């Protein structure tokens with residue numbers, strides 16, 4: 001199944017906009033695993049098992065594995081998700097961006113080595129740095145647009161004097177994602193839940209692309225405001241502009257002891273319920 005269909009199906013089936021981010025920090029692993037890199041997989045697999053029916057996506061962050069030479073554990077984790085939650089799409093958070101020949105290798109890494117359904121990318125180097133990922137039919141790419149960090153404004157809010165209307169950079173990226181770069185419906189955008197006004201603006205420019213919204217929980221973003229700003233649906237409640245709200249640390253480290261997976265589930269349940277209030281009249285349509 002293609003990424004977008006998987007996403008909409010998981011949202012409807014699990015009645016959720018929640019994505020759990022898998023960012024395992026060895027220094028924050030529970031109990032006797034603390035500091036032990038060889039347990040990154042065990043930790044994340046337990047989180048996946050505890051939250052699989054509450055999410056519409058999982059988002060492993062590659063840096064937390066690669067920094068420790070633990071790419072093998074990341075491979076095992078994606079394989080585990082396929083079995084434990086076959087209906088849930090996997091967004092590999094890699095934020096790659098490079099010339100075409102190197103991008104081909106990164107695309108191979110994301111989609112062939114790890115078997116992800118979608119990947120995050122920096123659009124900074126232009127379309128030829130994104131195109132190699134789009135050669136994989138049905139796979140998704142999420143372009144950094146208005147990121148969740150305060151410094152995102154340093155570049156993303158700058159106006160482009162040479163583009164008609166002098167849009168801000170993030171507005172231009174949104175227009176490219178909705179239009180010329182999105183030849184086969186594979187492109188989405190990353191917009192921080194920390195900036196609901198900018199989400200509103202991005203949604204006005206890009207009404208139908210999926211929006212991946214990190215920044216709730218540890219970064220303090222307003223989850224409900226973000227969904228209200230980003231989600232779009234028709235009169236029957238069918239999603240026409242999907243949103244995916246990511247939380248990593250707030251769920252992973254909800255408790256520091258042996259009860260960490262139960263605590264993660266409780267936290268995920270709370271966040272899922274909160275997100276549902278944002279579109280209460282239009283919860284994702286249930287499917288069997």
Ligand SMILES: O=c1ccn([C@@H]2O[C@H](COP(=O)(O)O)[C@@H](O)[C@H]2O)c(=O)[nH]1
Nearest residue numbers: 021023061147148214218219247248249
């Ligand atoms: O603009 C962005 C893009 C990506 N991220 C990533 O999302 C998670 C957020 O983690 P929390 O613990 O929920 O704050 C992390 O993997 C970031 O690399 C982002 O935060 N903002």
